[in-house]
Amino acid sequence: MRNIFLFIRRYFNVLLFVVLQVICLLLIVRYSKYHQAIFGNTANQITGKINAGYNNIEYYFHLRQTNDSLVKANEMLYNKLRYSFNLPDSVNREMLDSMKVDSLYPFRQYRFSSAKIIANDVTLPNNFLVLSKGSNDGFKPGMGVITAQGAVIGIITDVSNNYAVVMSLLHKDSKISGKLLKSGETGTLLWDGKEPNILVMNGVSKGAKPIAGDSIITSGFSTTFPKGLLLGRVISAKPDEGTSYLKITLRSAANFNTIEYGYVIDNFDAPGVNKLLEKAIKQQ
């Protein structure tokens, strides 16, 4: 017994070193798997406060860009309004809807809520963003985040009371189902970790012949994003050696260097769909 104590006292520093390294490795492995760690919430609160303070100052330097992007978003929405379309054809005659406005509410599927982005990385191998709202505003892990122009930014992975952490598209674990707008072929969007704003799309069959500039949109196959949001535009497409798929390089629609605001998408159908999926997986 005495010898054990002597041994521990003699090699205490080596043992402490090994113990600390093991703790670190456990943190790395656990966190990248489950996207949450024991300290997740508290660290979120503290670093969130510091980030919010810093953003308060930095925000003024980006007011011009933020304003421009909001004006553009407004322009886009005006163009979607009913009265901006001329309807000469009698078939398209405007009809009064018999449904009451209030009764629409239960049929609403998506709700968008704005949130300020208070921290944003693009240079790291795995990038995250932090939003200034959290579970108090109804944000939950798994919700999608888009820009004012409707371009996809990422998915919420972690929330505290007042802050939410978003896994950006520029993250090695980020996998989003995308679709070529022209031909309708679907594939998976990934980031190879090399250059910000440049993504890779796998799983598109060689039959599709995308050209530079083609739009890639969300497929609507998950509950995170509605169908038809812009993900990016094709830069080049090459056949992937050894497989029957194409390797498409694309530029993300959201410019991650300049985003200031995000819109979080709450899908009211998500709980129901996810419950069914869980049941199906259990039955296997």
Next chain:
Amino acid sequence: MPVIVKNLFRFSLFMLVQVYVLDNIRLHQMVTPYLYFLFILWLPFHINRTLLMIIGFAVGFTLDSFRHQPGFHASACVLIAYLRPFLINILIPQEGAESNYLAPSVQSMGGLLAFMVYAGLLAFIHNAWVFLLEAWQFGSVWYFLTKTLLSTAITLVLILITELIFSRKQRFRTNTT
């Protein structure tokens, strides 16, 4: 100023510079400038190794919390905190410099070269360890090597600039005082 207050102030300054200045510099995808671990290199000689490793862990963990990825920098900082005393023992020129001076600096290490070897080796180890942990995800040996070497070069330039701007004048302490 008491040593603890001074170091706490230094710690927050290094963290803020690392998170809000250096992490926002986009030189090249191969270059990640690190400066925050200079805090560990500047700690006094007389701190015992147990405390040094725990401080190292805390420093790395703080940066990891800002990046939402716990483990990577904490691991690297514990490693350099563990290796620091060995390196000082090898590099320190004259007997008793540890007791005559407070902390490692150009002056107490006996010249700029010795200090840069000390800082360069630990910077290389830190960067290599961080990128090695990250490279499990992206693979490729050449990518890892170039990234480590380029980042270490930039880090050394940053350390040199910091040393020149904030020259830490140290009194030669003798037994009489």
